[in-house]
Amino acid sequence: MNAKDYIARENVVCANIYTPLSVVLHKGKGSWLWDVEGKKYLDLMTAYSAVSFGHSHPRLVKALNEQAQLLALPSRAFFSDQLAPMMEKACALSGLDMGIPMNTGAEAVETAVKVARRWGYQVKGIPENKAEIIVAENNFHGRTTTIISFSTEQEYQKDFGPLTPGFKAVPFGDVQALEKAITPNTCAFLVEPIQGEAGIIVPPKGYLKEVRRICTENNVLLILDEIQSGFGRTGKVFAFQHEGIQPDGLTLGKALGGGLLPISLFLGRRDVLSLMTPGSHGSTFGGNPLACAVAQEAMDLLVEEKLADHSAKMGTYMLERLRKIKSPFIKEVRGMGLWAGIEFHENHLMARKVCEKMSEKGVLSKDTHTTVIRVAPPLNVTQEELDFGLDVFEDVLKEIEKETSYGF
Numbered sequence: 124m125n126a127k128d129y130i131a132r133e134n135v136v137c138a139n140i141y142t143p144l145s146v147v148l149h150k151g152k153g154s155w156l157w158d159v160e161g162k163k164y165l166d167l168m169t170a171y172s173a174v175s176f177g178h179s180h181p182r183l184v185k186a187l188n189e190q191a192q193l194l195a196l197p198s199r200a201f202f203s204d205q206l207a208p209m210m211e212k213a214c215a216l217s218g219l220d221m222g223i224p225m226n227t228g229a230e231a232v233e234t235a236v237k238v239a240r241r242w243g244y245q246v247k248g249i250p251e252n253k254a255e256i257i258v259a260e261n262n263f264h265g266r267t268t269t270i271i272s273f274s275t276e277q278e279y280q281k282d283f284g285p286l287t288p289g290f291k292a293v294p295f296g297d298v299q300a301l302e303k304a305i306t307p308n309t310c311a312f313l314v315e316p317i318q319g320e321a322g323i324i325v326p327p328k329g330y331l332k333e334v335r336r337i338c339t340e341n342n343v344l345l346i347l348d349e350i351q352s353g354f355g356r357t358g359k360v361f362a363f364q365h366e367g368i369q370p371d372g373l374t375l376g377k378a379l380g381g382g383l384l385p386i387s388l389f390l391g392r393r394d395v396l397s398l399m400t401p402g403s404h405g406s407t408f409g410g411n412p413l414a415c416a417v418a419q420e421a422m423d424l425l426v427e428e429k430l431a432d433h434s435a436k437m438g439t440y441m442l443e444r445l446r447k448i449k450s451p452f453i454k455e456v457r458g459m460g461l462w463a464g465i466e467f468h469e470n471h472l473m474a475r476k477v478c479e480k481m482s483e484k485g486v487l488s489k490d491t492h493t494t495v496i497r498v499a500p501p502l503n504v505t506q507e508e509l510d511f512g513l514d515v516f517e518d519v520l521k522e523i524e525k526e527t528s529y530g531f
């Protein structure tokens with residue numbers, strides 16, 4: 124069967140919620156993917172950073188296989204010998220005290236919302252049902268009904284109401300707006316240190332430090348969503364470490380599962396998480412030994428292979444190369460570590476076209492918000508691989524410039 128057949132079949136049985144490129148993948152190894160017809164591609168997308176260690180990393184696959192043969196899912200009706208070691212590693216890396224294991228990123232964010240509200244009522248003394256959480260405009264935290272309620276993207280909300288109340292959005296990167304928005308009923312500020320899905324938006328330097336100060340002064344929990352930015356993506360293990368601050372709560376996911384399975388966490392301060400009691404929350408698959416074994420190996424790999432440092436070094440190289448590209452289409456290159464967003468001028472609407480042309484030449488990435496292309500290779504990408512991807516990107520831009528009449 125060829126690619127066209129798979130695409131046609133998928134379109135019959137899967138609701139049309141994505142707009143994938145016409146590439147049907149079959150195999151992955153390290154930084155590379157192969158389609159059903161055997162064509163090879165460099166992966167600059169890494170499943171929205173979930174494949175930060177590359178595809179089928181042998182150490183991660185080994186951990187998965189070994190644990191699968193031992194014990195995969197006893198549920199949390201019992202203890203297991205994998206959960207505590209995994210949580211200990213995550214706490215040690217983040218500097219937080221304890222947490223709740225879940226599966227997807229959205230579940231970790233939902234957990235954060237529940238914990239923050241409970242703290243608001245039980246510790247801060249907010250009147251019943253009045254707790255407010257402040258978020259940033261253009262955030263992306265997932266797709267549940269509560270999470271889309273505090274999205275500022277109308278497309279995410281349309282026809283899914285009634286929406287969940289209790290959220291307020293302020294411009295990202297604007298500390299004065301945050302300070303002004305806080306009321307006695309504010310229990311938390313939930314924010315991505317770098318906004319990923321919005322187009323890799325890096326806030327002004329010092330933003331998180333100021334946010335930390337404001338939250339502390341106003342007795343508001345600072346909850347960072349590092350589901351996409353965490354585990355080395357930005358050149359530090361966590362993006363908040365660039366500013367030497369400590370959040371009160373942290374959501375993690377994606378790369379934690381080593382690109383093999385879903386696992387997410389909400390981590391926080393002990394005095395906050397101790398408010399969660401039996402029956403207040405849970406998940407059948409959350410904290411399962413299979414995911415925990417892979418997550419432990421993923422965290423070991425990150426530390427032992429110094430992947431955050433590699434991400435910083437390769438990222439600097441990548442961003443320098445991207446910023447040197449002279450193209451009339453490029454409006455801005457943003458990023459940190461191995462995470463870049465290249466924004467094109469609005470009227471060109473060509474991010475998709477660039478991705479399509481790159482895929483023809485064996486490089487995969489995806490547009491976000493029609494004007495931005497993300498570049499997020501595996502953290503262990505080599506300079507040679509990166510150069511191949513960036514060469515293709517440059518070639519494609521030149522090709523489009525030649526083809527179109529709107530070259531300047």
Ligand SMILES: Cc1ncc(COP(=O)(O)O)c(C=O)c1O
Binds near residue numbers: 351
């Ligand atoms: C910052 C952030 N938070 C939460 C999520 C949601 O994660 P999931 O798709 O695993 O639910 C994402 C996914 O892209 C994300 O980037």
